[in-house]
Amino acid sequence: xxxxxxxxxxxxxxxxxQRMKASLIRWHRNKWVLIRGGKLRKVESDVKAILAYGYKExxxxxxxxxxxxxxxxxxxxxxx
Numbered sequence: 001x002x003x004x005x006x007x008x009x010x011x012x013x014x015x016x017x018q019r020m021k022a023s024l025i026r027w028h029r030n031k032w033v034l035i036r037g038g039k040l041r042k043v044e045s046d047v048k049a050i051l052a053y054g055y056k057e058x059x060x061x062x063x064x065x066x067x068x069x070x071x072x073x074x075x076x077x078x079x080x
Contacts (some may be wrong), residue, residue, distance in 0.1 A: 005063050006035040012038055013064035021068075040043045 001009075016038040017024075024033060024040075032050040034042040035060060044050040047067070054063045 001062070009062045010064060013062075017064060017066060024068045030067065032065060032067050034063055034065050 013035045016035050017033075020035075020040060028043050032044045033040060033045050034044075034050050034054050036054075041057070042050055042053050044053070044059075047065070050065055054065065
């Protein structure tokens with residue numbers, strides 16, 4: 001995957017997160033979420049668990065993970 005393709009994917013996932021943010025804050029504050037394909041795929045309490053899920057389920061492809069409602073802790077994880 002090229003850098004441009006990766007950037008497009010991550011932009012799409014970030015926009016999906018923004019659309020879901022109010023609901024995620026209400027129901028999953030301080031939890032870790034994984035978004036892929038514009039959809040919420042997994043919610044976990046532990047970042048290691050959500051990363052393990054992402055690698056196992058999707059492999060070495062871009063996916064978006066963030067801690068809901070935690071200012072300054074936005075994490076975008078992308079692997080080619």
